[in-house]
Amino acid sequence: MSDEPKAEEKASAEVADKPADAQVSEPETVASAVVGVEDEQAEAKPAESPAKAEDDEEFSISGSFAGSLPEPKTKILAVLAAVVLALDVLTKVVSVAFLEGAEPIKIFGGALYLTFVRNPGAAFGLAEGMTWILALIAFGVAGFIVWISRNLRSQGWAVGLGLVLGGAVGNLADRLFREPGPMRGHVVDFLSLFDPYGQVWPVFNVADMAIVGGGATIIVLALMQHDYDGTVVKQAEPLVESDGQQETK
Numbered sequence: 001m002s003d004e005p006k007a008e009e010k011a012s013a014e015v016a017d018k019p020a021d022a023q024v025s026e027p028e029t030v031a032s033a034v035v036g037v038e039d040e041q042a043e044a045k046p047a048e049s050p051a052k053a054e055d056d057e058e059f060s061i062s063g064s065f066a067g068s069l070p071e072p073k074t075k076i077l078a079v080l081a082a083v084v085l086a087l088d089v090l091t092k093v094v095s096v097a098f099l100e101g102a103e104p105i106k107i108f109g110g111a112l113y114l115t116f117v118r119n120p121g122a123a124f125g126l127a128e129g130m131t132w133i134l135a136l137i138a139f140g141v142a143g144f145i146v147w148i149s150r151n152l153r154s155q156g157w158a159v160g161l162g163l164v165l166g167g168a169v170g171n172l173a174d175r176l177f178r179e180p181g182p183m184r185g186h187v188v189d190f191l192s193l194f195d196p197y198g199q200v201w202p203v204f205n206v207a208d209m210a211i212v213g214g215g216a217t218i219i220v221l222a223l224m225q226h227d228y229d230g231t232v233v234k235q236a237e238p239l240v241e242s243d244g245q246q247e248t249k
Contacts, residue, residue, distance in 0.1 A: 084166025104196035153230030163214025
């Protein structure tokens with residue numbers, strides 16, 4: 001009789017343990033089912049085409065390029081043009097006050113003379129008698145430089161254009177405000193090389209030097225294919241394929 005209660009207790013314990021085993025195994029079954037569904041979805045998803053991947057890469061590259069553009073260099077242009085203009089006006093005022101009617105002054109052993117000439121033409125005494133046309137050209141040059149300065153991102157171009165702008169405005173001021181009248185005023189020149197009267201090289205001023213220096217800078221940058229917006233034009237490089245045909249990169 002004593003063995004019967006023990007058998008009943010053992011049977012009830014086994015029955016009580018069976019739901020616990022079912023509860024433990026049930027989450028494992030659900031988890032394995034979810035993993036299987038995810039694998040099927042991953043296999044059913046179409047692979048991304050190479051063309052689309054390349055487009056995404058190009059977009060990211062162009063976006064990063066656009067974000068890395070240099071800052072506009074208009075401040076350099078404006079400051080340099082203002083310095084050239086101020087120096088040109090100051091030296092002309094001093095020349096009128098001390099050199100007009102006086103003998104030329106020899107400096108640097110005769111390599112340079114301080115003299116005085118009123119020039120009705122362009123830089124270095126060119127195009128005499130065309131003062132009003134030269135004034136209109138100066139207006140056009142100054143306006144064009146101001147217009148493109150919005151996209152000016154090259155430091156070299158900023159220097160070249162700043163020199164040209166300051167020199168053009170300096171000589172334009174003479175043509176507008178000096179005798180014999182507006183648009184016909186004569187430009188003050190006072191520098192002469194190797195001769196006191198411009199026999200070796202035409203007499204010039206600070207504005208002329210700035211125009212020539214700025215123009216030379218722009219020509220060099222253009223030959224190097226550096227654009228004013230900061231871009232550099234590169235020539236296409238030929239690529240040789242395995243079959244011997246050449247393609248342009």
